[in-house]
Amino acid sequence: MPTPDHVLVVDDDPDIRTLVGKLLEKNGFRVSKVADGKGLRQLLDKTQPDLIVLDLMLPDEDGLVLCRNLRSRSNIPVIILSARGEDMDRIIGLEMGADDYLGKPFHPRELLARVKSVLRRARSLPDDIQEEEADAIYRFAGWVLDVPTRQLYSPKSKKVFLSGGEFSLLRVFLNHPNRVLSRDQLLDFSHGREIDPFDRTIDMQVSRLRRRLGDDPKKPSLIKTVRSSGYVLAVRVERGGEQPHVADDSSTGD
Amino acid sequence: MSMPERIVVRIDADLAEIAPGYLANRRKDLELLPQALASGDFAQLRTLGHRMKGSGAGYGFDGISKIGRAIEEAAKQENHLGVEAGIAALAAYLDRLEVVHA
Numbered sequence: 001m002p003t004p005d006h007v008l009v010v011d012d013d014p015d016i017r018t019l020v021g022k023l024l025e026k027n028g029f030r031v032s033k034v035a036d037g038k039g040l041r042q043l044l045d046k047t048q049p050d051l052i053v054l055d056l057m058l059p060d061e062d063g064l065v066l067c068r069n070l071r072s073r074s075n076i077p078v079i080i081l082s083a084r085g086e087d088m089d090r091i092i093g094l095e096m097g098a099d100d101y102l103g104k105p106f107h108p109r110e111l112l113a114r115v116k117s118v119l120r121r122a123r124s125l126p127d128d129i130q131e132e133e134a135d136a137i138y139r140f141a142g143w144v145l146d147v148p149t150r151q152l153y154s155p156k157s158k159k160v161f162l163s164g165g166e167f168s169l170l171r172v173f174l175n176h177p178n179r180v181l182s183r184d185q186l187l188d189f190s191h192g193r194e195i196d197p198f199d200r201t202i203d204m205q206v207s208r209l210r211r212r213l214g215d216d217p218k219k220p221s222l223i224k225t226v227r228s229s230g231y232v233l234a235v236r237v238e239r240g241g242e243q244p245h246v247a248d249d250s251s252t253g254d
Numbered sequence: 255m256s257m258p259e260r261i262v263v264r265i266d267a268d269l270a271e272i273a274p275g276y277l278a279n280r281r282k283d284l285e286l287l288p289q290a291l292a293s294g295d296f297a298q299l300r301t302l303g304h305r306m307k308g309s310g311a312g313y314g315f316d317g318i319s320k321i322g323r324a325i326e327e328a329a330k331q332e333n334h335l336g337v338e339a340g341i342a343a344l345a346a347y348l349d350r351l352e353v354v355h356a
Contacts, residue, residue, distance in 0.1 A: 015276055015309045022272050057304070083308035105311030105319045108266070 004030045005119060008049040010040050010066075011081065012059050016104075020053060020081075023108045024115065037061030049076060051119055053111075054098075056082035056089065064089075064096050071097030075150060077122045077164050079114055081106065094204050097163045122164035138174040139238045141222060143213065145170060152212070165201075166209045173223065173233035182230040206231055261347060264356045265314035273353060276313050280306070280348060287325070287341045291334065299329035299337055306344075317347050 007029050009020045017033040024031045032049065034040055037060050040052075052070065056063035067078055080093040083104035093101045099118045102111055138145040142155030150167050152160045162170065172181065172189040181189075183202045206223060215222045224234050265273055283302055290298040306322025321343045328336025 013305045013309060015279060015305065016312070018272050018275070019269075019309065019312050023268065026268050083304055104308035105316075108269070108312055 004028055005050040006030045006032065006047070007115065008040070008043060008052045009033045010036070010052060010058070010063075011055040012036060012057070013055070016055070016081075019108065020111065023112055027112055029115075035059075037066050040066065044074075048074070051077045051079065051115060051122075053079050053081050053115070056080060056084055056093070064092055067093065067098050068096040071163050072161060075122075075162065075164050075167065077118045079111075079118055081111070091204075094201060095208070097208065099163065099165055118164075121168070136239055138171075140174065140177070140233075140235045145174060147171065154214075160212055162212060163208070165205050166212060169202075169205050169209055173231075174237050177233045177235060177237040180226045180229050180232045186230065258346070258350050260352045261317065261350045262352045262354055263314055263317075264354045267355055269313055270355045273313055276309070276315075277348065277351070277353075280318060280344065284341065284345055284348070287337070287344070291337050291341070296329045296332050296337075300326050303327075303329055303340065315351075317351075318344070321347060 005028075007024050009017055009024075009031060011017050011020070011033075012035050014035075017035070021031045021033050032043055032047075034043055036058050040054075043049075054063050054067060054070075058066070063080065063082065067080065070076065070078060077099040078097065080098045080101045081104060082089060082093070082101070090101045090103070099122070100114050102114055136147045138147070144153040145151075146153070150162070152162050152167075152170070154160050168189075169186065172186060186202050186206075207217060210217050210220055210223055213222050222233060222235055224232050226232055283306065287299065287302055290296075290302065303322045303325030307319050307326055308322070310316065310318030310320075310322055321340055324343070325337055325340035328340055
């Protein structure tokens with residue numbers, strides 16, 4: 001029997017923890033629940049969940065800051081669940097690395113659908129590259145992406161963490177270098193052919209990916225914007241070779 | 255005198271186990287809210303309203319989310335009468351509520 005996916009619910013409202021926990025357990029997930037940022041850290045010291053459902057208004061820490069810190073250290077998908085509900089919070093949440101955002105009050109089945117969707121997206125490989133790139137190592141402009149370990153190495157051989165979405169997006173670019181890809185194509189490839197309700201997500205993820213790669217957003221040299229068309233990875237890409245020797249064990253986030 | 259009209263809410267069978275606990279917590283809110291109002295603790299009133307707003311509709315009780323929103327907004331403005339009206343609306347809602355499991 002497959003191990004159930006483990007979801008961590010971080011919310012200071014016990015009624016929300018009960019609701020989300022019950023919903024997910026009834027649908028075959030294993031659920032852990034904590035009320036604040038401290039509880040989140042303690043749990044992450046012990047285990048690595050498959051997905052985190054994160055409230056923004058926590059008693060001890062701002063959920064957005066937690067989200068950013070999480071994203072700089074791990075690839076665990078994050079869904080923000082918040083009653084703040086302002087467009088700006090939604091945008092900032094996605095900018096901070098969340099994989100999805102759902103406002104409270106929410107319909108439990110919508111949350112369930114989004115949890116499943118984000119997990120699928122985090123694990124999915126585009127159909128056309130699934131076979132050929134499962135054990136690939138890509139080299140471009142001094143950077144190395146090791147697909148099996150999902151690890152990106154900088155030209156100085158330092159590890160750079162990527163979110164699940166950023167990793168998927170970078171793989172798509174590396175499989176189609178020097179080819180203009182529309183936002184629809186990027187959505188389609190990187191999200192396992194699921195349409196995301198927020199088209200701007202791709203722009204935000206490209207923006208975040210550029211930052212990870214140290215690409216100047218005003219004058220990008222790696223991922224270029226092609227006006228009215230989309231984006232292109234303007235660099236030579238090679239495949240194969242050894243994993244780089246890591247300069248030190250510390251990892252860089254933003 | 256006619257009886258007030260019932261508010262019939264159909265909730266998902268999956269929530270049947272936890273809905274009674276949720277409603278019991280709202281009845282506790284009916285004790286906490288007036289206490290917070292009496293002590294002028296608008297931060298606490300805002301938190302209680304915010305939580306009701308965020309959770310009510312998830313359990314199937316849209317009315318609780320609406321009342322929570324009204325209490326949160328009134329508390330933000332330190333509007334004593336607005337909070338009182340919200341508390342009265344919550345009491346009336348819970349009195350008239352009839353839960354049916356779908």
